[in-house]
């Protein structure tokens with residue numbers, strides 16, 4: 001806990017100066033300036049770009065290759081957010097840095113606030129030890145809401161509403177750009193419904209709680225192992241997995257990225273196949289966010305039908 005204090009104090013010292021400088025800007029050229037929209041993850045960035053067209057400037061401050069759910073803003077990122085017109089947040093504990101920075105309520109839009117009752121709470125969200133006590137787990141809210149296309153659509157609607165409020169003169173063009181996006185997300189949502197509709201309850205393992213919203217659609221019972229895909233889990237974790245297998249006969253383990261070949265081979269010896277669910281931390285170069293949702297559905301289908309690789 002004490003580690004947080006210095007950050008908080010720094011912010012409080014820095015912020016009043018920042019607000020004082022930026023707040024009273026003369027509206028000389030402000031008329032021509034495009035409203036600045038900050039989005040905290042790739043799906044929201046894509047929604048804002050697609051819906052905003054040329055009328056807003058959209059920035060996602062998370063550097064490429066960094067998981068937006070684990071990212072923490074640097075001082076200059078906080079400054080950029082304070083000077084923006086809107087900060088599009090994901091909600092669902094996606095941005096854990098929020099309570100360490102000072103952003104005015106009028107600036108931030110929680111795009112998932114309408115469906116708080118549909119957040120997934122994961123019982124073994126965090127697993128760790130306190131001192132010499134044994135390992136135990138803590139529950140937590142799964143952050144990647146947008147991996148459920150029905151929830152992604154609601155977030156896109158919030159982005160549309162936000163942009164219309166921000167640039168009322170562009171209402172019609174924003175709404176006309178929203179229609180094809182909404183149609184695409186609705187179509188994907190229907191495909192999820194169609195493909196996963198009678199999915200039996202399936203025990204699976206997952207490295208982390210990144211795919212909880214896919215799991216709910218696919219009727220998976222997930223036990224989270226908290227393994228890093230690029231590390232050998234080590235003897236203790238292998239032993240733990242074999243123990244868990246007794247009550248949780250999983251035939252699949254889900255990762256956010258391809259694990260080490262040795263890990264995959266050893267899982268295969270235990271009858272467990274690897275599947276990768278894309279958490280949309282980065283988007284495909286030759287596609288967009290809807291393609292991630294489609295690819296995840298195809299992976300989910302293979303797991304549900306136990307179609308071995």
Ligand SMILES: [Zn+2]
Pocket residue numbers: 128129130136137138
């Ligand atoms: Zn604890």
